[in-house]
Amino acid sequence: MAQPAAAGLGIAVAGAGVIGRRHIELIQAGPRTRLCAVVDPQPASRDFAAGLGVPHFESLEQLFAGPGEARPDGVVLATPNHLHVAGALACARQGVPALIEKPVADSLEAGLRLAEALAKQATPMLVGHHRRHSGTLQAARRAIRAGLLGRVVTVAGSAQFYKPASYFAQGAWRAQAGGGPILINLIHEMDNLRYLCGELESVHAFASNAVRQFAVEDTAVMTLKFASGVLGTFTLSDTVASPRSWEQTSGENTAYARYASQDCYFIAGTRGSLAVPTLQAWTHGPDSRGEPGWMTPFTEQTLALEAVDPLQAQLDHFCDLIDGKAEPIITVADALQSLLAVEAVRRSIATGETVALRDLAANPRQP
Known part of the structure; x- marks a missing residue:
């Protein structure tokens, strides 16, 4: 049962790490929300919750078994990736809407299991691909859908930046398989391109570790075929001195220097x-x-832009879901397609072949 409007919607945050604390800041500052609990097994999180004046629980199971006043109207799952599926299923069993941080799952198989399970129940689930709430992406999508470009034929994308040596020194796993830009960075880009150009049909990709010579790639280039017939290319690298990435061009994350004249x-x-x-x-x-x-x-123009904080807009949208006023801008099934795209890139690099997303979904265990 939702709290009275005056009290605000009670939101629990599972995971008190960096992104979890950002969600907490927004929840506490928002006029529609109140932080009702922190869920995290780490001992330090107990003191953190106490400092915020809210109950602390070590698990979602404890949260849902707790006193009625602690029962949330919604849960933000900002836990490590491998806990996203279990957390979403726990919320679904309780009929509590959840905002699941991306990626929706840590593996394709787990994501497919989650999508199948959630298809059988009606509790709304939102995946935290917060860029979809960006005023920039929304304006671009509206223009494309309104026919400003006519029939879209091609797309070229870039996520090229330089990760310093300290980045790898802080986490040795980043120099090993699974620590490269494909698994860490690419899912955001695939979701953006899908949002603008529609569903991907197949990919063909190449990767290299020639610069850093780590056990994982530092650069990848891929060709993309969309179901609509759009053809695209995408260049990904974490070892080039380039400003052409979303973070460096959009200005939506002020931690990065912005190059407002550049595009990605x-x-x-x-x-x-x-x-x-x-x-x-x-x-x-x-x-x-x-x-x-x-x-x-050509007639040249700059499209109108309403600047918004995507994370704040995402929280507002989550509140609308809880109140039954909106449908998720990105569901688990939708987010799974971005996960499929990244896995297709990995499979193509491993096999040297073009990988169709439909075939990958049908055979997720295929090496």
Whole structure:
């Protein structure tokens, strides 16, 4: 049962790490929410919760078995990746909506199991791909859907940046298999491209560790085929001095230096093109002969942008889900497609073959 509107929606946060504490800050500052509990097995989290003046529980099971006043209206799952599925299932059994941090699962098999289980019940679940709440992505998506570019034909994307030596010194696992930019960074990009261009059909990828010579890749290049027929390329590297990544161009995370003149996506269609996140658009109408062509001057414009904090917008959306006022902007089944895309990239690199996402979903255990 939801709390009275004046009291705000009671949100529990499971996981008191960096991202969990960011969620807590937003919940405490929000006019629609109140922090009702912290769930974390680490001893230090007990003192953290006490300092916030809220109950502490070591597990979701303890939370749900606790006193009625501690029962949440919703739960933010900011736990380690391998606990996302178990946490989401625990919330679903209690009929409590959850915001599941990305990635939705730590493996394709686990994600498929979760999607299958949740398909049988009605509790709303939101996956924390917070960039979908970005005013920039929303504006680009609206323009594409409104036909500003005509039929989209190609997309070129980039996530290129330089991770310093200290990044790897702080976590030796980052230099080992599973610690490279494919598993750490690429899922955000695949979700962005899917949100703008539709579902992916297949990928073909190559990777290299030639620069750092770690046991994991430092660079990958991939070709993408979307179900709509759009063809794309994407370049990923954590060892190049480049400003062309979402974090360095969008300005949405102030921890990064911003290069506002640069873009990380370029989407081209039959009537025009769009650069993201600058939202520069080039369109042309018919020439003197009544048809557009490569000699036709473009009309240049910058799309209007309503700047928002994506994490705050995500929390507002989560509140709407709890109140029954909205459907999830990204469900578990939807987020699973981004996880499939990343796994398809990994499989293509391993096999040297083009990998279809449909085949991968049907055979998730295939090496």
